[in-house]
Amino acid sequence: MILEGDWLKNADPSRGRFRSLLLKSLKNFLNDAADKIHARKRGGDVSFISWDAWMSEAPSELSMSTQTLTSLPAERLFDVRWAATVVERALRRLREECERKGRRRVFDVLSAYLTVERDDVSCASLATKSGVPKGTVKKLLYRMRQRYRWLLRDEVAQTVENPAEIEDELRHLCGALAASSEQAR
Amino acid sequence: MILHGGLDPLPAITHEPDDCPRCDTALSVNNGLCLLCLLQAGLTEDEDSRSGSLDTLLSEIE
Secondary structure (H helix, E strand, C coil): CCCCCCHHHHCCHHHCCHHHHHHHHHHHHHHHHHHHHHHHHCCCCCCCCCHHHHHHCCCCEEEECHHHHHHCCHHHHHHHHHHHHHHHHHHHHHHHHHHHCCCHHHHHHHHHHCCCCHHHCCHHHHHHHHCCCHHHHHHHHHHHHHHHHHHHHHHHHCCCCCHHHHHHHHHHHHHHHHHHHHHCC | CCCCCCCCCCCEECCCCCCCCCCCCCEEECCCCEHHHHHHHHHCCCCCCCHHHHHHHHHHCC
């Protein structure tokens, strides 16, 4: 319901980031919904789509503590979910690239180590789990990390006006996540 | 992200994750990886990250 109509066609990338546009649209939608609720009480007729039902169809998951969830303002929660969506889209593309080469298992095993320090990785163990030679595991990890970084930045690039803003957007989202975690403590 | 006529639904929020041993935040995505660490990884820009190098290596696996 939020994205009904052709308003997106008129969106002007030069006027800011897509995340900001979507947040503004969401606020407008909620304000409109609140107005309609009041109108309904006065005899108006509106139909609502269940947020829970819509969210239940989401293909991915974001895990956070109940304390974090209940303590965050809506705007901060929006940023956290946005960050999770961007990250998961990059991970999904990486998985699909592995799948196209018939190496889904390589992704399943090695993607868990995308952010792990090299010293904490046992290449022998990963070789056994992934079914690839030990010497290849190290190279695969390096290139998967490199490729993931590129895919993540590419996902962010699609939401900002120009590449120079990628860094700022990433820092904004990192800051939002760190602040959310801090706020919940 | 928005160029194909629609948006993916936002991620659903589920259970309680453990604190990340690296950054101490408790936010993770569906494979259990820390969301903040995954995002911070993007702050490092590589000179050459074409898919070819990973594709080639995946193809070379015996």
